Amino acid sequence: MPSRSVGRSVVRKEGRGKVTGAARYIDDLTFPGLIHARTIRSTIPAGEIVDVAFGFDTSGFTLVDYRDIPGRNIVALIDDDQPCLAERLVRHVAEPILLLAHADREALLAADVRIRYREAVPTYDATTSPIAFKTIAIDKGRIDQGFREADVIVEGEYRTGHQEQLYIEPNGVIAVPEHGGVTVYGSMQCPYYVHRALKVLLDLPDDKVRVVQTETGGGFGGKEEYPSMIAGHAALVAIKAQRPVKLVYDRVEDMLATTKRHPAVIRHRTGVKRDGTLTAIDIDAVIDGGAYATLSAVVLSRGVIHATGPYRCDHIRIRGRATMTNTPPNGAFRGFGAPQTQFAAEVHMDRIAEALGIDPVRIREINALRPGDRTATGQRLGRDCSALAVLRETVKRTDFKRKWRAYARLKASRCLKASRYKEGGSRGIGLSLFFHGAGFTGGGEVKLASKASLALTDRGARILVASTEIGQGTRTMHAQIVADTLGVPYDCVDVNAADTGQVPDSGPTVASRTCMVVGRILQRCAEDMRERLGRLTPREYLKRHGPLVITREYERPTDMAWDDNSYRGDAYGTYGWACDVAEIEVDRETWEVKPIAFTTVHEIGKAIHPVLALGQIEGGSAQGLGYALLEEVVMRDGRMANAQLTNYIIPTTLDTPPIDVVILENPYKHGPFGAKGVGEMPIDGPAPAAINALRNAGFDLREIPATPERVMVSEKQEPRHALHA
Template identity: 50%
Template sequence: MRIRPQGKQPRQAEKQPSHSRLAGARPQETDCANAQLDAVAATQALTQGGDSAYDSGVKIDAEASALRAYAIGGSPPRREGPEKVRGQALYVDDLPADFYGTGEVELVHGVTVRSPVARGRLRAIGFLPGVPWDEIVVVTAADIPGQNHIALLENDQPCLVSGLINHAEEPLLILGHPDRVIAERARTLVRLEIDPLPPQLDLDDSLRRGTKPDAGPNDVIWGKDNVFKTFTIEKGDVAAAWAGVDVIVEGDYETGAQEQLYIEPQGMLARVRPDGSVEVFGSLQCPYYVHAALMAVFNLPADKVRIVQTETGGGFGGKEEYPSMIAAHTALLARKAGRPAKIVYDRLEDMVATTKRHPSRTHIKTGWRHDGTLVVQDIDFRLDGGAYMTLSPVVLSRGGLHAAGPYACDHVRVRARAAATNMPPHGAFRGFGAPQSVFAIERHMDEAAAKLGMSEIALRKKNLVRDGQTLSTGQVLRERVDMRALLDRALALSGYEAKRARYDEENRRAAQGQGGMHAQRRRGIGVATFMHGAGFTGSGERYLASKVTVDCDATGQVHVRASSTEIGQGTNTIFTQIAAEILGLPPDAITVVRPDTSQVPNSGPTVASRTVMVVGGLVARACQQLKTRLVEAGQGMRLAAAGYRPQQFRAAVQAYLAQHGTLSVTTEYEPPPDVQWDDKAYRGDAYATYAWAAYVAEVEVDLVTYETRVLDFVAVQEVGKVVHPILAAGQIEGGVAQGVGFALYEKVAWREGRMANGQMTNYIMPTSADVPPIRVEFIEVENPRLRGPGGAKGIGELPLDGTAPAILNAVAQATGLRLNQIPLLPEDLLAAYARAGLENG
């Protein structure tokens, strides 16, 4: 597939800057020029920063300005931002043993001994000389006082292996020593005797072998058939619908595992109090998940387990379920050692041992009329869940519910299966199944357009769902939906139609050797239209019954108590905005309480793009009720519903407290009466509401190196009311960057079920140099039905869904190849050219 010289060397071509340096090019000068530009940009940014409404307002009237900046729709500074910027924020590895007042000065550092094989039976453990073993605390499954499992959907995952090993890197034992270096050394001196068993490392292989009639013990590795969950969505009559179609389109689509790559690796600090109660402090998204897991491992009642979130350097779903595991290990070590214990993973351990995005395979068969009407969709969606169930059924649900895309179609079948394999368990990752199935359907739409001889835009416009129409589950869209307007805006911002035509022409000419300097460059532009359901799937929110408490202390300070964690996305700031707006108070009067299960009620996990919409809604309602209570308490408090100053509020609170003792309001999630979901039939309102989006990516493929560069990106979305425009844009930009990685860079090198590239030098996430300019636009639609604060919907996961398919659709235009597998690395693109049997030039 290498480039061959064409008949004549181009001599008179236009001179264009290129990535390589040729004679006369002086990198030095170029750099100086760039450095100056950078300095100017930095100065401008600083100036603009200093000009924010909040900063300049302080000079005029601090109080009024703060109120304005902290209103919903303002963009106040992050509440915890200054500490983070100054390096004062304490992450778990910064905490000394006595940080929470234990009085202990020395703690035990733990390390985890893990399985080197994907499947086998642990026969014996030996300890080789080289460290003082008598000083080392060794924790095995036998040291677990309660249940040896990590409680979640199904209690199938052991906390520590006691016999059968089901995946590589599975934790076998914990070693602890006050000297981290010795603990680390001890880890290399453990000798494991393992009888290896044949592992199952492929999801389809596992599904096949799990259901074959003569399945043996090496075929069935989980349950009765290796299936964690399966369900089918049925709408209309798929079998009969094929009779009425003119064109059938079929394709297979595949996505890979992806590592969350939060900046701060997983870590926990634990102690066991004299009364046997357990306390854990650490980096996590969902305090009450960890709480439930430790209650089971220690066989303790709820009030004897306390979980506190420390400053958390990112999660992306990676700190949704895994923290329960490391918290249990750390607490078991603390219990056995009789003093506080800490386990903090290094990057290598974090990457090889913790969860990743579920790899997926999707087969799509669709039927169309000649005019582009989508008649029928038959979709088979499979996920590799890894060795234990973790959250796979829920990930599968979200993936399956997004698999048919935002299209109106009368006949739909989605068959979804999550398979057990002997891979490390896959888990939650921003998007939660949807990026996988959206990739498939959005690539499929472009392939269908090509087969129908229609433009991919016209085909989408013809079939995009409108309000009043139904999604695959029969959910009637009662909110206002205008996907066509979003698509039009994205097309206009990106200059899509003109570029699409121009690139077709340029690519054709370049292939004929008329490109001059650019003979080896191909360009493309691609689109994806998609949606993301906000909040928990189906009846999830109903079961969770989240609670939020807002109370006031004697100084009049307002405390917002929720288990929603600040993980870099802005929870503290947004809850402050919501409370400040409703209570009419400056931000300083509001404290968002650090999530601590002894201090905050269970408002559910910090996942599923639910924090603003669901929990924020509870905060809003609690603040409203608190205010009403003060107003209605009346006598002499001079607190008017219309407006008051903070001092008046404080006086009113103090008067109330003097009379009633406490001022506290707890609100609980109330399922909207018109949201109905049937868990068994997969029918009804899958999500209370959806965010809608149209993304456009522009790429250049270099046929010298097969590298794809994303040149430009446009992200247009409707997410209801945008509570904090800067944080919201940051969510979109970060999600798109992660989507660029998902599409083009991030590939786990699996070797017999182990991750072989668990370092950031070899697992390639894009840097700022690889991420294009991202133009983010929010379109707000009047939607009186929305219940989030001010009408806000979910936003966090949305950008992961559409980025990869928009990019691959662009690469498909650039190369003319069928590219239905991500990540698409340069090596994969070269192989695709080889498969297609195409010669360059």
């Protein structure tokens, strides 16, 4: 038997290409006769197009508008409401209207297109918007009874802003007209989303559209649905010009036009007994979908299912609404609604503890979900529920209780002496406990019916999946699972490009599903292949029986059930569990908040590749700290006013504290080697941990990012929000 690779940090498959500059990203590619495309976008947030005029000689240009669309003018996804190119109505700034293409980029950039509009009154406030893309209600027990049982009721409203994914490689594609159809190469997470969108847009059959993922410089959700739009644009130009077309955004265009994390306003009203037991949780969550539906319905779904945080309570009422505003559509971003709702839940939990006069650890110990407990949707948790384990490990490791009390005392003495400047900075420590469901929500995986294939090769096997490598290590981790299951060395497993012409539809690379869900399908392929091989080596088998390709489809574990109408049942196959502690310092001259230490304990079932898993946790934590403290999208008249890296600030080396990570493993019985999802969970916790640390330091914030402007005005006594019932 070869040595096992699972649990070891083997050399990542594409590592060498990435460190030598040999890896080819979309902008590194070119084709003979290639021309460049440019998108002409609306400059108003709402209204009608009256007139389009070209202030340049159009000869030599390819011009494309909605009339050039052979199929349906939509970006096919869920609601089919978003046009690929605006026809008459405009619903947001930067909405695509026209495409220009030319061989010379200078000429292309110089082209002057003038569009006259009849402007309408835009809507910017998601909470008062009359248009809802989706509403969801979750009810458990009887909320009135829960409040009757309460000694104390704590209320609060929490707000989170947009967040830009800020993959370092902007969105880009190349479309090549060929074989009476089109091939699109590009930076993307979900080749089959693009494939489907192109078929609808271009009215082409399956085999006339081919989508090939190129090496992708980060996604974080930002390349889940948006590539369907940009691929559609490039394909339309390529078909009209009958030449290869490159459409690569620069940073400003990428930030102005593409999707971001949904801003949210979340209200909590919680009943609690004096001993700390939760009796009623009542939550109202509104997320800002922007101008078109995109994925808002499913972002809302994950958001509301996670909205209570990892706590047990018999009486729960959750109301969620995703509404329309005249801003660029918001979409997928790592965490997918859960960072917003768990920010609110965890900041609120510290306020509940404060109202009762107990510490933040105790309130969580009392209420954390245990095996056998039921979640808001009624899902009974199995033995792989680890909320208490991650909480206790984090508290112990950070000496949390002692530090929390010491900083709180310092805060009190500072108030008494009013000698705030003598102390230098103010420090605080904060904690968050959170969970994250792996895989698509509810019946999503059944609907997807993902497939994976394994082809026998001379040396071992070749993996055929549409799952994409976007930095997280998909190829490596899948190869480890297959190698160990098949009983061949890791190096004997190779991975096919994510090319719809060659691989089956394994579903999108999103939702922390690539290891747990697709990895499990691959494992079943490998189990079957192992059985077929019997005592033969791969080479002997091929010689004797010819080629062998095994394809398997997702099978729902028999112990799972979900009802989409009542929103009851097993929302996810399983959950990961985690606890963060952030220690911060506030500069009392600039009001900057500096994270000085960060600890996280993650329970993820099984770390297939410890270095890759650690990379997800460290990277997601840093991105979460950016969300908490730095990253502010300034929307002015429906337009991002800071659409560049000069003033949209993501964490640099100097903004990122040392990140101490502990990985715990409590296996999920239906995951490959026990693995759960890991990609998204790390971003759920840093924001509430940091804001709770600010609370510990004497700052009452209910909104992120905690910019200096917000921190400056938040230092005050806690108003009396606790109403004694």
